[in-house]
Amino acid sequence: MEAVAKLRNYPTGPRKMRLLADVIRGMEVEKALNILEFHPQTNSVPLAKLLKSAIANWEQKNNGESAADANLIVKTVFVDGGRTLKRMRPAPQGRGYRVRKRSNHVTLAVDKKAVDNK
Template identity: 80%
Template sequence: MEAVAKLKNYPTSPRKMRLLADEIRGMDVEKAIAMLENHPQHSATPLNKLVRSAISNWEQKNNGQSAADAGLVVKTIFVDGARVLKRMRPAPQGRGYRVRKRSNHVTVIVDSKN
């Protein structure tokens, strides 16, 4: 039985978050958490919390069964674009350059190996 956790409107670009998501896709949950705890990228912290939340959701669905005994894996993880804040930055000769501050939505699905 699979469990889902979602992170919405996290203020970093989807491209940067996809780099981390691609690294942990299909990985064992314990290995994914260990890798995210030691990863230098700033997006690793909310992704670590999201994976832990998905594990907790799985345990609640399965009547408190331990996630370590079940051998959970990150079955699916995907990153979608979210709202974009549009700002203006001063430019030469009275013009303005548009700055697009992107954010993203992340969805994690964990499931047992068998």
């Protein structure tokens, strides 16, 4: 049974978060957590926290069954653009440059590994 966790309005650009989401997509949960723990990118901390939340949601949904025994994988991860805060920065000759402070929404789903009976 699939479990989902969402991170809303995280203040970083969606492209930066997508780079990290692409790394862990389809991986086993334990391996993905280890990669996120030692990844140099700043976005790895909230993404690791989100993955832990999805694992906890899965355990709660499955009556306390251990996630370590279940062989969970990161089924889907997708990053959407969140709200954009528009700010003005002073520019030469009395002008103002627009600064767009972007944010993103991350949705992460974990599930048991599918067993191939071939």
